[in-house]
Amino acid sequence: MSTAQPRLKRERARSREIFERAEKVLVGGVNSPVRAFRSVGGEPLIIERGSGQHLYDADGNELLDYVCSWGAMILGHANPAISEAIAEQARRGTSFGVTTELELELGTLITRAIPFIEKIRFVSSGTEATMSAVRLARGVTKRDFIVKFEGCYHGHADSFLSQAGSGLATLGIAECPGVPAALAALTLNVPYNDLKAVERVFLQHKDKIAAVIVEPIAANMGVVPPEAGYLKVLSEISKRNGALLIVDEVITGFRLRNGSVQELFDIEADLTTLGKIIGGGVPVAAYGGRAELMDHVAPLGPVYQAGTLAGNPLAMRAGIAALTQLTKPGLYEQVTQLAQQLVFGLRAELANAGIPAQINAIGSLATVFFTPDPVKNYNDAKRSDTKRYARFFREMLDRGIFLAPSQFEAAFVSAAHTVQDIDRTLAAARESLEAISSDSAA
Ligand SMILES: *Cc1c(COP(=O)(O)O)cnc(C)c1O
Numbered sequence: 001m002s003t004a005q006p007r008l009k010r011e012r013a014r015s016r017e018i019f020e021r022a023e024k025v026l027v028g029g030v031n032s033p034v035r036a037f038r039s040v041g042g043e044p045l046i047i048e049r050g051s052g053q054h055l056y057d058a059d060g061n062e063l064l065d066y067v068c069s070w071g072a073m074i075l076g077h078a079n080p081a082i083s084e085a086i087a088e089q090a091r092r093g094t095s096f097g098v099t100t101e102l103e104l105e106l107g108t109l110i111t112r113a114i115p116f117i118e119k120i121r122f123v124s125s126g127t128e129a130t131m132s133a134v135r136l137a138r139g140v141t142k143r144d145f146i147v148k149f150e151g152c153y154h155g156h157a158d159s160f161l162s163q164a165g166s167g168l169a170t171l172g173i174a175e176c177p178g179v180p181a182a183l184a185a186l187t188l189n190v191p192y193n194d195l196k197a198v199e200r201v202f203l204q205h206k207d208k209i210a211a212v213i214v215e216p217i218a219a220n221m222g223v224v225p226p227e228a229g230y231l232k233v234l235s236e237i238s239k240r241n242g243a244l245l246i247v248d249e250v251i252t253g254f255r256l257r258n259g260s261v262q263e264l265f266d267i268e269a270d271l272t273t274l275g276k277i278i279g280g281g282v283p284v285a286a287y288g289g290r291a292e293l294m295d296h297v298a299p300l301g302p303v304y305q306a307g308t309l310a311g312n313p314l315a316m317r318a319g320i321a322a323l324t325q326l327t328k329p330g331l332y333e334q335v336t337q338l339a340q341q342l343v344f345g346l347r348a349e350l351a352n353a354g355i356p357a358q359i360n361a362i363g364s365l366a367t368v369f370f371t372p373d374p375v376k377n378y379n380d381a382k383r384s385d386t387k388r389y390a391r392f393f394r395e396m397l398d399r400g401i402f403l404a405p406s407q408f409e410a411a412f413v414s415a416a417h418t419v420q421d422i423d424r425t426l427a428a429a430r431e432s433l434e435a436i437s438s439d440s441a442a
Pocket residue numbers: 070124125126127128130153154155156215220248249250251275276285
């Protein structure tokens with residue numbers, strides 16, 4: 001039953017004061033744009049610490065966290081085994097610039113869980129992983145074009161910023177100042193979940209496409225799962241045309257199961273990128289695939305890629321501690337079940353409030369789109385009422401529930417969340433949606 005949800009301390013005075021000072025030193029007061037809350041309004045959060053499913057802001061407010069550092073914290077914040085591993089490594093040294101056995105250990109955990117990754121290279125961010133995978137694909141195929149999907153995000157490398165959604169994007173015209181038009185023209189954007197568009201682009205650029213890069217479950221336009229058979233046929237089209245398939249699992253890797261989601265869709269990428277979860281909350285990402293392909297990377301091959309802090313021992317220890325815990329039987333079932341309770345409950349609350357919305361969900365990923373129509377691609381997603389999302393976000397935050405500060409992001413459930421958390425979230429959602437429907441009535 002719905003009980004009145006505790007409100008945050010109204011005055012987030014200290015947070016506000018810190019943010020005001022941050023704006024003078026950091027661009028927009030942040031180090032990554034969405035953190036500035038521009039699309040939802042209100043005061044950006046300033047976090048002091050995290051524990052399990054909770055974050056604590058600079059004013060001491062406790063928040064139930066569904067952002068989970070954009071999915072990285074699948075075991076919750078300050079997971080004891082991860083924290084202990086990091087502390088122990090810190091005492092032994094934090095960076096050597098030469099190989100440690102830890103890199104082999106994390107590499108083995110990953111290649112065991114994802115057998116079609118025979119060899120792997122660690123980098124420090126998802127952006128580096130996708131950028132390097134594309135370079136490798138171009139180097140191996142000796143072709144220049146890549147295909148990406150509107151609304152899929154692969155980090156901020158130049159090739160991926162010819163943005164999704166507009167007519168310009170399909171022409172590969174740079175929308176982000178600073179991306180050379182000549183480079184943007186090599187990125188071909190097509191709608192997600194549309195195989196005919198992929199066939200067309202391969203016809204138009206015969207023998208010129210090096211790679212197709214895709215999020216197997218799109219989660220950066222809000223959650224948009226692939227339609228039945230989509231990824232399988234996409235992989236066949238790529239292969240038939242001599243292009244490599246790069247599956248970007250920076251979000252999905254170790255998110256739905258202990259390994260890749262590609263098994264669920266009966267595909268095996270030529271190259272797979274990983275990030276977020278594999279670092280246990282410390283900067284780690286990776287790309288990998290068949291040995292015969294990866295052996296084109298330096299020092300074995302001519303495709304150059306390097307990193308001063310790549311394979312960093314602190315990060316490796318955190319990753320090992322995270323992935324070791326993810327092998328626990330039943331863990332993914334439990335997280336998925338909680339996410340399902342949340343999704344079913346939210347659907348019921350939305351229906352009760354008479355608010356048209358779609359919830360796209362799979363595993364422990366979910367997005368509430370405020371639109372009456374199904375969301376299967378970026379154009380559908382963009383029809384959502386983002387003002388209403390912003391309102392919902394602020395009402396929920398007022399009740400101590402931290403959702404993604406954008407309509408076009410996923411909510412993440414972690415292994416630290418509980419049934420009580422879901423109940424509390426649903427009660428807060430009921431109050432929030434009541435508040436929203438009363439202002440639309442007014
Ligand atoms: C987060 C993300 C990236 C970029 O990773 P960073 O570590 O932020 O550079 C790339 N691809 C996908 C699918 C992502 O979700």
